Amino acid sequence: MQPPVTESLAANRLQSTGAYALELDGVARRFGALVALSGITMRIAAGERRAVLGSNGAGKTTLFNAVTGDFMPTSGRIRFFGEDITDLPPHERIRRGLRRTYQISQLFKGLSVLDSIFLACRGVSRRRFSLLRPAASDVNMAQAESILNAVHLDTYRDTLVATLSHGQQRQLEIALALAGAPRFILFDEPAAGLSPTERRDLVAILNALPKHIGYIIIEHDLDVALRVSEYVSMMHNGRLFKEGTPREIEADPEVQEIYLGGKHG
Amino acid sequence: MSLAIATDGTTQRNWLEKLGAGHVILGVALVLYPLVASDFFLTQIGGYSLIFGMLGLSLMLLAGYGGMVSLAQITVAGISAYAIAILGNNNSNILGFGWPWWLAVPFAVLAAAVASALIGWISVRTEGIYTIMITLAIATATYYFAQQNYAIFNGHSGYAGIRAPAFWGIGWRDAKPFYYLCLGLAVLSYAAVLYGSRSTFGMTLQAIRDNPRRMRALGYHVTAHKVFAWLLSGVIAGLAGVLLVWFNGRVSPGTIGVDAAIDVLIIAVIGGLRHPIGPFLGALVVVLMQTFAIDIVGAERFNTLIGMVFLIIVFVSPDGILGLWGRIKPHLAQESLRPGP
Ligand SMILES: Nc1ncnc2c1ncn2[C@@H]1O[C@H](COP(=O)(O)OP(=O)(O)OP(=O)(O)O)[C@@H](O)[C@H]1O
Ligand SMILES: [Mg+2]
Numbered sequence: 001m002q003p004p005v006t007e008s009l010a011a012n013r014l015q016s017t018g019a020y021a022l023e024l025d026g027v028a029r030r031f032g033a034l035v036a037l038s039g040i041t042m043r044i045a046a047g048e049r050r051a052v053l054g055s056n057g058a059g060k061t062t063l064f065n066a067v068t069g070d071f072m073p074t075s076g077r078i079r080f081f082g083e084d085i086t087d088l089p090p091h092e093r094i095r096r097g098l099r100r101t102y103q104i105s106q107l108f109k110g111l112s113v114l115d116s117i118f119l120a121c122r123g124v125s126r127r128r129f130s131l132l133r134p135a136a137s138d139v140n141m142a143q144a145e146s147i148l149n150a151v152h153l154d155t156y157r158d159t160l161v162a163t164l165s166h167g168q169q170r171q172l173e174i175a176l177a178l179a180g181a182p183r184f185i186l187f188d189e190p191a192a193g194l195s196p197t198e199r200r201d202l203v204a205i206l207n208a209l210p211k212h213i214g215y216i217i218i219e220h221d222l223d224v225a226l227r228v229s230e231y232v233s234m235m236h237n238g239r240l241f242k243e244g245t246p247r248e249i250e251a252d253p254e255v256q257e258i259y260l261g262g263k264h265g
Numbered sequence: 266m267s268l269a270i271a272t273d274g275t276t277q278r279n280w281l282e283k284l285g286a287g288h289v290i291l292g293v294a295l296v297l298y299p300l301v302a303s304d305f306f307l308t309q310i311g312g313y314s315l316i317f318g319m320l321g322l323s324l325m326l327l328a329g330y331g332g333m334v335s336l337a338q339i340t341v342a343g344i345s346a347y348a349i350a351i352l353g354n355n356n357s358n359i360l361g362f363g364w365p366w367w368l369a370v371p372f373a374v375l376a377a378a379v380a381s382a383l384i385g386w387i388s389v390r391t392e393g394i395y396t397i398m399i400t401l402a403i404a405t406a407t408y409y410f411a412q413q414n415y416a417i418f419n420g421h422s423g424y425a426g427i428r429a430p431a432f433w434g435i436g437w438r439d440a441k442p443f444y445y446l447c448l449g450l451a452v453l454s455y456a457a458v459l460y461g462s463r464s465t466f467g468m469t470l471q472a473i474r475d476n477p478r479r480m481r482a483l484g485y486h487v488t489a490h491k492v493f494a495w496l497l498s499g500v501i502a503g504l505a506g507v508l509l510v511w512f513n514g515r516v517s518p519g520t521i522g523v524d525a526a527i528d529v530l531i532i533a534v535i536g537g538l539r540h541p542i543g544p545f546l547g548a549l550v551v552v553l554m555q556t557f558a559i560d561i562v563g564a565e566r567f568n569t570l571i572g573m574v575f576l577i578i579v580f581v582s583p584d585g586i587l588g589l590w591g592r593i594k595p596h597l598a599q600e601s602l603r604p605g606p
Pocket of ligand 2 (some may be wrong): 060061103
């Protein structure tokens with residue numbers, strides 16, 4: 001199976017924005033003998049919104065980990081807005097405008113909701129080492145308050161993260177990724193385990209993002225993927241094996257056999 | 266993570282309310298303590314508890330907020346104590362540059378802070394039990410090095426004849442002045458840690474303790490934040506070291522031995538690591554026991570006793586005395602010392 005070269009949409013975008021947000025060249029990752037990711041080559045234009053589908057263990061999360069540096073790729077190069085970030089540590093990649101959410105929430109149990117979002121805003125600003133308490137008028141505090149409202153967590157402003165419900169923790173996951181002027185976001189199954197109402201909220205939040213912010217969303221549910229992305233990449237056994245519009249992917253017989261026929265259909 | 270000042274922001278309150286009833290009562294009691302206490306109780310109990318409370322506090326900052334348990338706090342204090350002996354005056358006929366105290370103290374504290382940052386930098390690659398092991402190794406190595414090195418540490422006899430300064434017409438090693446000096450520095454350190462726990466850096470430290478991976482994914486250089494915490498902790502331990510050497514008038518490898526290193530850990534754990542008041546409570550308990558229990562049970566059984574008390578407190582309340590207080594408090598229904606969430 002060769003990864004197909006359907007980059008027409010990205011190419012179209014490129015003409016209007018003039019830059020790729022993300023370029024991957026032959027990215028691979030092994031865990032011992034297990035090849036979790038191999039030969040991933042993809043281009044995503046600035047502002048593009050892409051869905052990544054694939055069965056369990058296909059390598060979707062590993063792809064995100066390689067891009068953010070949580071787990072460095074074994075080989076291949078990664079460029080972010082034209083800059084080679086392959087050898088940068090995670091925090092340096094984040095400071096360049098990359099963000100992510102986690103499939104399994106990675107939150108700060110001992111902090112309040114507002115403080116968590118405040119830290120997310122502060123992480124890409126100066127004064128990360130400030131020994132002063134942030135004033136209520138602090139610019140990052142104000143940003144945190146507005147993100148709090150955007151993800152509908154305003155009533156839980158001072159609640160301890162450990163006491164939030166699963167759905168609220170998923171909202172906070174997203175809030176942390178929206179903080180601090182992101183340019184490109186990786187969403188790892190943000191809809192998993194959400195109620196239908198929470199899913200609707202999620203779709204609304206994603207669609208309300210400023211147009212210049214592109215993202216990749218890992219999503220098992222094609223209906224959700226259809227509503228929040230214009231292009232879909234399919235992964236299988238650590239490889240990219242098909243790309244197309246959601247309609248094309250849905251209709252593809254090979255895809256149906258491998259993926260939609262499976263338990264996620 | 267703070268006393269009654271936890272809910273800041275919207276409601277306007279005056280400074281007295283912000284301070285909290287618990288702080289006011291405790292403060293008044295500590296200031297008036299010399300009126301009722303003998304010289305022995307002022308220094309051997311009061312001063313000593315405050316000094317070891319500061320050492321425990323320097324550990325609480327690392328362990329409670331940062332999740333890094335260190336056994337090298339006494340080593341850091343020892344470095345500033347040795348620095349005071351070397352930079353100032355001693356009667357051991359070796360080194361002793363004769364610097365005035367106002368020059369020697371900042372340098373000694375700086376040396377302690379830098380040493381602490383270095384220890385931190387070495388140990389932040391490890392986690393949990395491995396941090397304890399590596400800091401224990403550093404503490405032990407420093408102890409043996411001090412014992413065998415004569416050029417700098419003057420071997421196993423160390424330095425004696427170190428005097429606390431006298432200025433403003435006050436001899437600061439006299440009982441009352443020394444107690445107030447310890448109280449002043451302890452309150453300063455305590456207030457700084459309490460305030461700092463809600464500062465940007467304090468929050469980053471607690472967030473790193475909870476989830477370092479996510480902090481990286483928010484743009485933080487996790488190692489740099491941890492090392493900075495060690496540096497700040499080193500300042501407090503360094504100040505405690507200065508007080509310790511002024512109090513004892515001498516410093517030797519025995520001051521920084523493994524026993525002392527473990528004492529600091531016991532103090533912090535007995536007191537509780539959730540709030541900066543904990544280490545001071547722990548220090549008071551341990552110092553009282555060290556002073557009086559030895560007479561009752563004898564030196565042989567003393568360590569058994571300390572160990573038993575340690576076990577009982579940790580068994581009954583994993584959060585130490587603070588945790589006990591947290592359980593009793595609802596029954597007293599009083600708005601003072603409340604352990605943080
Ligand atoms: N840290 C790790 N150590 C060892 N193996 C790993 C690690 N992370 C992932 N893997 C393996 O790599 C493969 C790809 O995993 P990955 O988590 O990327 O899949 P995924 O597409 O995200 O699946 P899911 O839909 O279940 O989230 C799997 O076989 C997994 O077991
Ligand atoms: Mg996954």
